[in-house]
Amino acid sequence: MSEYKLNRLETTKLIGNIVDKHWASLRHAKENGEKVAWCSGPVFAFPYAMDMKCHFMAGYSAYAGGRGAAQQLLEIAEEDGELIDACSYHKLHMGMAAAMRKNIPVRKDVILPLPDLLISGRLCPEMSHYAEGLYRKMGVRVTGVDVPPPHQKSEIKYFEKYVERQIRESLIPALEEVCGKPFNYDRLTEILIVLKETAMLRNECWEYLKLKPSPWTLWDYGVSIAPVFYLMGSPEAVPYYKKLKAELADRAAKKIAALEPEKSRVYWDGWLPWAFLGKFSRIMCKLGMVPLVGRYPWEFFPHPETIDTEGDPVASFVKQVYSNGGQAKDNMPSLNLPVIQNWVEDYKIDGLIMFSSKSCRMWNLGHNDFIAAIERQNGIPGVVIEGDMVDTRMNSFAQIETRLEALAEMIEARKE
């Protein structure tokens, strides 16, 4: 028996139903006469404002991974000609499309209706490839929004203007055409109001991650991301975070830790391994290691206090991606390093885990440079572990376990 005890939260058990409801409403949209969009990048609030049902590329991938459907979709994609080393999220979509085209039986809950509009939000250059592939295969209308991540501070405002202009001049007119009605700016504001309230509550929950020992973990937050992202504006979002906050406050008062005893506190870089959260959790629990903070899960509206719900909602949204929220910069390490260095102090981090996804090159270049720079400034060790967020074949858990054991030993040695 493990010497560590994991105390699961009650609130996170509710998220499955909320998420399922979202994807079910998307699956049945056409039957209900609703328009459907598929979207990559951070701009899905815009189809939501038009009452479209909208998929979000990474959200769908996490969902399919979490439901255990990823491997089948990846294999269907490869049967259909996709290459094994291509981005897994891209391939999940191509697999879904192939299953639809060829009538291959797969779990019904991961098949979505073909969209009326594909929105190619190009935050990562590869976020456009899936739209290109689907356009070529299915001929679905595409509208693109180029969302370049800033490399220097001086680029932030400049890129912000560029993205805002594309939304006004390309995305909104495309949505208006597809939906046959004027863009609903008021609805966008309403979504922002709910998002602001949800993300403010979420930030209060983040504060509990700073407690030592922490009453919850990064994995718990990982499964709670949807209400501050693709479930933004939904009626379930605020109640979920209110409940979560209350549970955390209660735990904090009673000094209940997520993992007892909490031996070490770690930072997690890169994607969350959606299809393998349980496996990672078990390995880390055995080592008394608690993941607490990471740049990907912190992407989602980290400064909700700056969401302007009174002024122009389009400008307000884009500011969240750039000058106020800074989501886009998370993908550019140069602007991110100082942020992580501060987190190491704020969250009392003992070590760094850099999860290097083999099929997604978004985070993995320079991982060792991150470790070196943080080690220089903050004096903590780190390891790189290689794997994939959804593709089983790319994860060697024996190797991952060995690396994490090595990290645990390094952390212990430093403490001594």
Next chain:
Amino acid sequence: MKQRALNQCMKVSGDPYGYLKEWKGNNNKKIISCFAMNIPEEIIHAAGLLPVIAWRSNESVSIGHSHVASFNCGLTRSFIDDVLKEKLNFLDGVVINRMCLQAQGIPFILEQNTKWANIIYMSLPALYGSDCIRDFFKSELDRLIIAMEKCSGNKITTGKIVNSIEIYNHNRKLLSDIYEIRRKNIGIISAREMLSIVHSSMIMPKEENNKLLLEVIEELNLKVAEGNHKSGIPVVIYGSLCQTPHPELLDLIENTGMVVVDDDIFIGSRYFVNSLDISDDPIESMANRYLSHIPPCPTKGDYKSNWSTYISDIMNKNKAKAVITLMIRYCPPHMCAYPDDQINFEKKGIPEIMLEVEHEIISLEQVRTRLQSFVETIGGI
């Protein structure tokens, strides 16, 4: 046969480090690496700097792997490896274009590991076809102009850019002429030689390269008169974004009964197709070229273009019988585009084979066997 100029191209391409170190010693000018495709080199040139396209070394990656994981393309790994091994110390900076996630990750590694004052990152836009995209492209060029003026200490005027465009257009024309000679005289020049000719243009100052290419053309014309060219099944090679394919791979293609008659690879025709318009608004000309969809480029978010149609047009122009895809291992833009191209080739009845291009030495024997059976299947066409 006289082939001094061709040998010079091969020498430059074979040892760009030696050539550039010597050139810098003699000319005392700054050298800027361009990583990799679609960098508006004319602007760098107009600043009085030497733009050179980043290349893959022929050494295995060692220390580079502690900064760039093995599942990234060879060019990225090799470039970083070269930087860390101090093989590129003659460079004064780099201009990187956001073509893919690999390119996006490079500036941070360079900032952490070099003292280069000029690490310029450009976010050239996706081809989403709006005025906004065009304006943004132009503003990215404005930023490059400012950066290059700072790097060189020289003012970049419209006149200087037009002059650079003329020199670059001349280079494009000469390279096209060489391709035309090959088209009319199949087998007159090997794929390996053609690669080194285009590569020499990516390394040398265009003024010097233009003189060299004129000589190459003279040599080829003499060779035409001599006759006796290599024959084989005419094929077109395409793909190989950014990264140089192994010359041995090209030899293998041509030693198994095929002859490369044209290509659409970066160190090939993709580099020079499309001259720029000469006008008093050179930035607009550059925008026209970048936004033109020709050649189709999977790094540009260009969902409308059909690369396979472009390739089959090249095949028709050359009466080629088959196409060979050169897929750079771990190049996501091409990996994602390829499945549709493959299907389209099949639909059009075009025989196609895909060869993966690694940075590390590949097993040529396996490739030979695959190529031999490919040749057998297309032999009767």
